[in-house]
Amino acid sequence: MFPTEEACCTYLQLLRWPDGFVCPHCKHTDAWKHAKGIYRCKGCQYDASLTSGTIFERTRTPLRVWFHAIWYAVHQKHGVSALGLQRILGFKSYETAWAWLHKLRTAMVRPGRDRLHGTVEVDETLVGGPKPGKRGRGAAGKVLVLVAVEDREGTNQKGIGRIRLKVIADASGETLEKAITEMVEPGSTVRTDGWTGYNGLSKKGYRHVVVQHQEEEPGHDPTPLVHRIASLLKRWLLGIHHGRVEPSHLHYYLDEFTFRFNRRRALSRGKLFYELVQQALAVDPAPLKSLKAV
Ligand SMILES: [Zn+2]
Numbered sequence: 001m002f003p004t005e006e007a008c009c010t011y012l013q014l015l016r017w018p019d020g021f022v023c024p025h026c027k028h029t030d031a032w033k034h035a036k037g038i039y040r041c042k043g044c045q046y047d048a049s050l051t052s053g054t055i056f057e058r059t060r061t062p063l064r065v066w067f068h069a070i071w072y073a074v075h076q077k078h079g080v081s082a083l084g085l086q087r088i089l090g091f092k093s094y095e096t097a098w099a100w101l102h103k104l105r106t107a108m109v110r111p112g113r114d115r116l117h118g119t120v121e122v123d124e125t126l127v128g129g130p131k132p133g134k135r136g137r138g139a140a141g142k143v144l145v146l147v148a149v150e151d152r153e154g155t156n157q158k159g160i161g162r163i164r165l166k167v168i169a170d171a172s173g174e175t176l177e178k179a180i181t182e183m184v185e186p187g188s189t190v191r192t193d194g195w196t197g198y199n200g201l202s203k204k205g206y207r208h209v210v211v212q213h214q215e216e217e218p219g220h221d222p223t224p225l226v227h228r229i230a231s232l233l234k235r236w237l238l239g240i241h242h243g244r245v246e247p248s249h250l251h252y253y254l255d256e257f258t259f260r261f262n263r264r265r266a267l268s269r270g271k272l273f274y275e276l277v278q279q280a281l282a283v284d285p286a287p288l289k290s291l292k293a294v
Helices: 005-016 063-075 082-089 094-106 173-183 224-241 247-262 269-282 288-293
Strands: 031-033 038-041 047-049 119-127 143-151 160-168 189-192 207-210
Touching: 005 063, 005 269, 063 082, 063 094, 063 269, 082 094, 094 247, 119 173, 119 224, 143 173, 143 224, 143 247, 160 173, 160 224, 160 247, 224 247
Parallel strands: 119 189, 189 207
Antiparallel strands: 031 038, 038 047, 119 143, 143 160
């Protein structure tokens, strides 16, 4: 579909200005098209760039290479590693491939995306690090991740719906409530185990259902959906990234996992490509420096 830079520009243009060019300065709708995605407004001579304020901003790399990377990222069923991307695109440095992949991951979270709703199961899980650790106690090298899963059992879409994952600093009530408010629509039913950190949820406008752990029933799991997602996540991190994930970068990987999981039934890779390019236009540019700083 994209034999030339021009074809890539046209594609971006359709996504960015679906109803035609609109000058960001004077709202004029007529422009001269210049090289490299610059549009000069015929009203005020302002040069609007097709890629400004997007992850493609100030890129010296041809859009065709970007599109190739995005296609590669959505085409791999289970995700891509920086090494894989480096090989496919022939990048000299691993660092470049790594930075690209992280830029793409920032685009995998749709700005202003919907919160989960209906019945949502929530629990924390520890990711990474060599030693097992327990809630409430600091576990070396581990990152606490809050997992929220829509339970569609009982509706006509059977089983697990969408998920949200978020790195959290601790399992205190304040932290959990703040994270859940970001992830789940108020008015929803939130199902948790008996951890006291969840006690304030009713006051935040949720219907809170507590499933107590049954000591006398071996193997009883108050939050089985979360544990299914947590084990898929851990296996994915091990399989694709060989478990070598910096704790400070984990949230990028969570975004990629969420993007893939929530679209696991999408039949068309073309549609995923379209969505990822669209989201790449909607997110802020993420220079390598800001990525490394996290
Ligand atoms: Zn103008």
